[in-house]
Amino acid sequence: MENSNKLSQFISRFTSTEIEGLLPMAGMARTFLLENDFPTTRVERFKYTRLAKLANAQFESSDEKSVSDFRKHQICSDAIAIFIVNGKVHLPETSLPTGLAIDYINSAQSLPSSSVKDVFAGMNILYAQSGVCVHVAKNTVINSVIEIIHVCTGSYAGFTRNFVSIGEHAQAKVVLTYASEATNECFSHVHTSIEVGKQAHVNVEKIQMESSEMYSFSDEEIWQEADSVFQINTLTLDGNLVRNDLHIQVQGEHAETHLNGMYMLNAQQHVANYTTVDHQVPNCESHELYKGIMDDKSVAVFNGKVFVRKDAQVTNAYQSNANVLISDDASINSKPELEIYADDVKCSHGSTTGQLDDEAIFYLRARGLSEKSAKQLMLTAFMSDVLDKITIPEVKAKVSKIINQRFNWELEL
């Protein structure tokens, strides 16, 4: 009973959602919350994530600030930028290209029914206060980047819900930026539903660089139609406790999915990446590549699941996770899973954990590089294949720059 008190205590600070599209899911979410306690490490999904501190954290709402104060967090200078500051949505002031509609989430008639895998996802359905709704009409190519910038300040706590729908044969590039100016413990949970229409091409860059006070939870659920191509890069560069939950439902044949991830941790950071690729129909392929470098006392968790349903014949699903530990106290927990119910498939996963090769470092040092530079070169090379997956140049440059700053590296990437 103690735990369920914890959960209800945690919930008590939030007010119920007024987003109409969420109401049909409320029953399911409420049932889940009634049946589950505030997660402890005994819950499989939270086996490696300690949340006791979050349960006892104090939050309070802070003063409103004008959007211009947060422009600095925007990565793509020409992007159509949407700011969500402490859960408050600021729609772009510029005019939008034809075929693109951006509005508050409350305007959506209905929202896709998302899955509830943990209590936080359930709470999001019941307590989300705001969010944005992005719609790209069919047969439209949006050349500008659509950037949704989430910023938390003070000691904010709240749930945000976004919905992105890309019509048939449309193309779009979306950047999800997570930044924070938290002064105290801060909690944010953002859910983003993304519908990818037939033959649509969607590219999402999710870049996280939050402060050491943040409890940052975010989940994305994606529904992919036939012949679509979807790529998401999850780039975690800073934060305190970060949990990413990516769920891809492949519902149309000949769809192609790419999931890449990069996590670079130091201090006492905790980053958990949970991914699920659910192949429901035949003739699809998915590629997953996650790489991480852990320094100091950081802890990383990777849990990747490839699920191939009975009818999803001729599925090709590949998953790979590689980790480097560069300090004595860092740790990694990797769990690549395959759950396969169809026989005509090619699925594989690989997971490696290791350290930098001493001989290679010696080789570089013998050629005049300092030890630090040699290590940096090796680590950069290690990360480069994920870095190369980033398709938006400004994001790529930003990521390189942050890595350099964070690790105080000498060479320019």
Place this chain on the structure above:
Amino acid sequence: MAGYTENELAQDLENQEYKFGFVTDIESDTVPIGLNEDIIRLISEKKEEPEWLLEYRLKAFAIWKEMTEPEWAHVHYNKPDFQAIAYYSAPKQTKKYESWDDVDPEMKETMKKLGISMEEQQRLTGVAVDFVMDSVSVATSFKEKLGELGVIFCSFSDAVQNHPDLVKKYMGSVVPMTDNFYAALNAAVFTDGSFCYIPKGVRCPMELSTYFRINAGGTGQFERTLVVADEGSYVSYLEGCTAPQRDENQLHAAVVELIAMDHAEIKYSTVQNWYPGDKEGKGGVFNFVTKRGMCHTHAKISWTQVETGSAVTWKYPSCVLKGDYSIGEFYSVAVTNNYQQADTGTKMIHLGKNTRSTIISKGISAGKSQNSYRGLVQINKSAQNARNFSQCDSLLMTDECGAHTFPYIECKNPTAKIEHEATTSKIGEDQLFYCMQRGISEEKAISLIVNGYCKEVLNQLPMEFAVEAQKLLAISLEGSVG
């Protein structure tokens, strides 16, 4: 048979009936069904056990009562009713035989059907067999020869009577009674099993082997095996299981503990062929086994298993690599057919420096079965330069079965090198084509591919066992192996 296709192979697999289904008609001495302190006292009394062991059992029972059954495994079954099982069943003639000729002819017949006729064994193979038939050892051979070297190989109850200090010292040291639900149950009600002690520096000259058989209807079997290899010794231990056909589900919850002292090596091989249930998934054995080995400095423990039977398998032979430079190995072939469910794998716990572990797991799913690999590789902070390599492959034979992989990799030391890879596929059309293009018939090609697929594991089995394992694989995948 030239046109033998994969579909036909699948068909054959489905129609495959259990070939070892028969009941030996021997009067059994069975205690009343149910589980309570009195039953435990009764078992202990029947086995003329010392007081400390009874206390151990009662303590385990108290712990077990507080525990709940684990549900995390990827298997679905009707939970056994623990009050509907008779916890002790011994063949009536409990007196020890003076010579081989005294053994009940019917029992000899049983052994013949199992393909382990004693005469044959004694004369030809030099394998000492501790034959467990419904929990009580009835014949032990080669005892003298082993005795000369100081090797103790006897039933667990004999060990309790004759070597209580050794049993007391090592029992529960690797798998404590608090370990899990079934380990606690076993600690409370275990009836017999095998005990093996190899003294310092002795290389056991023959493969030690025990055949387990569930016999009387409605009795669960709860063996306990304890193998202690003292410093610098070597032993290869074989365990084989075949159970006769039964309609109700039978519970098998064994505990196996291995202790490899400094520089010792234990090779533990299992061929498991409990009754898997019929084509409709009715009946079959529940196999919930806890197996774990403790490796001290420079020691090596190698688990090899060929799992073809049981309706539900829940088994994770593990190695605790406590000593520096110790080595753990796990080689497994798991075949599931019809409605069988297997959730099996291993745990490699790296504690010592420069420890190494290798995991090779091959799953074959046919019919409507579900086959899961679940493993843990844990590198603790103290385990400098630990090394692990894991490979888990799954082969799918039909479109109604499932193959799953759930590996856990936990690393807390930056000097560790861990590699894990897994693949899932069916027999490749291109592989088949390649073989057939070179004049190999389709049937032969399938057999070639399946054989090659399992070879890595079968190669690890001792000669005597490899033959039986191949026989079993052939039976389980009849038509494909030739």
